[in-house]
Amino acid sequence: MEVTQLLHAVDQGRDDAFDRLFALIYDDLRRMANAQLRQFPAHETLNATALVHEAYMKLVRQEHKHWENRQHLFGLLSMVMRRLIITYAERKSAQKRGGGVKPLPLDEALHFSEAQAQEVLALDEALTRLSAFDERLGKVVELHFFVGLTQKEIGEALDISERTVKRDWKMARAWLSKEMGTA
Amino acid sequence: MTTTRWNRLRALFDELADLTIQARSVRIAEEQLDAPLRHELLGLLAAHDHSATILDQEPPGYRLNGSEARPR
Numbered sequence: 001m002e003v004t005q006l007l008h009a010v011d012q013g014r015d016d017a018f019d020r021l022f023a024l025i026y027d028d029l030r031r032m033a034n035a036q037l038r039q040f041p042a043h044e045t046l047n048a049t050a051l052v053h054e055a056y057m058k059l060v061r062q063e064h065k066h067w068e069n070r071q072h073l074f075g076l077l078s079m080v081m082r083r084l085i086i087t088y089a090e091r092k093s094a095q096k097r098g099g100g101v102k103p104l105p106l107d108e109a110l111h112f113s114e115a116q117a118q119e120v121l122a123l124d125e126a127l128t129r130l131s132a133f134d135e136r137l138g139k140v141v142e143l144h145f146f147v148g149l150t151q152k153e154i155g156e157a158l159d160i161s162e163r164t165v166k167r168d169w170k171m172a173r174a175w176l177s178k179e180m181g182t183a
Numbered sequence: 184m185t186t187t188r189w190n191r192l193r194a195l196f197d198e199l200a201d202l203t204i205q206a207r208s209v210r211i212a213e214e215q216l217d218a219p220l221r222h223e224l225l226g227l228l229a230a231h232d233h234s235a236t237i238l239d240q241e242p243p244g245y246r247l248n249g250s251e252a253r254p255r
Contacts, residue, residue: 119237133189145238170231171196173238177230 078139082146086124092117119180126179130172137172140165188220195224200231 006024009017092114123145131138136158143149143157151169155162184192195214199207207228211221 116237123237133184133186141238167197170200171193171227173236174196174200174227174231176238177236178226180236 078142078147082124082142085120085146089117089120089124093121122180123176126176129179130175134172136160137168137175140168141172141176144169184223192220192223192227196227196231199224199228 006017006021010021127138127141130141139158140154143154144151149157151165152162155165158165160168195211195216199210202210211224216224
């Protein structure tokens with residue numbers, strides 16, 4: 001059964017279809033997790049599998065599984081993976097402040113510095129502002145930074161040309177850099 | 184920022200980002216931009232030229248479960 005058929009079955013409420021779908025796209029998920037983990041220095045062992053499993057569990061818990069196609073699903077996954085990283089960064093900051101926050105399951109899998117956590121949180125906020133008035137630019141950044149898709153893959157996912165993706169990325173990168181005060 | 188101004192800013196940035204400083208100056212003068220838009224555009228161009236953010240990070244390497252190689 002193809003991804004699209006499984007998505008349709010999932011949309012009809014068949015949880016077994018979701019399991020089969022996940023198995024089918026697991027390699028893609030691992031690649032996405034690897035790309036996400038590449039954003040952070042590797043002073044310690046990183047575990048992409050744990051990240052993927054966490055993403056999967058969050059997906060399973062989603063109440064609304066309305067995926068129109070493969071691109072729709074990957075769009076959702078990019079949001080899930082962004083949320084995972086941001087949640088981790090928030091916990092990292094809270095722990096630094098001595099808030100007595102319990103470690104996340106990912107704590108043993110994903111490590112980055114306090115400074116990087118702050119930078120990720122700043123990026124998340126700036127990206128949310130950018131998406132508010134240019135949704136496509138925000139999606140391009142999300143798919144590249146949080147999912148790790150290439151410009152060609154992003155073009156396929158958003159049904160735009162690779163050249164347009166390149167232009168979007170250039171503009172988004174400059175705008176976000178300016179917003180984050182690093183220009 | 185209105186959609187019209189954002190679209191104009193994008194178009195100008197697209198056109199100017201890869202030009203030389205001198206060529207940019209000529210074009211910006213020709214456009215006769217209002218001060219806020221000019222300020223925004225110059226800020227974007229400066230960010231394009233000089234910024235280094237987490238968006239650009241390419242860590243030297245990583246290990247996946249201690250064994251897998253970096254995919255690219």
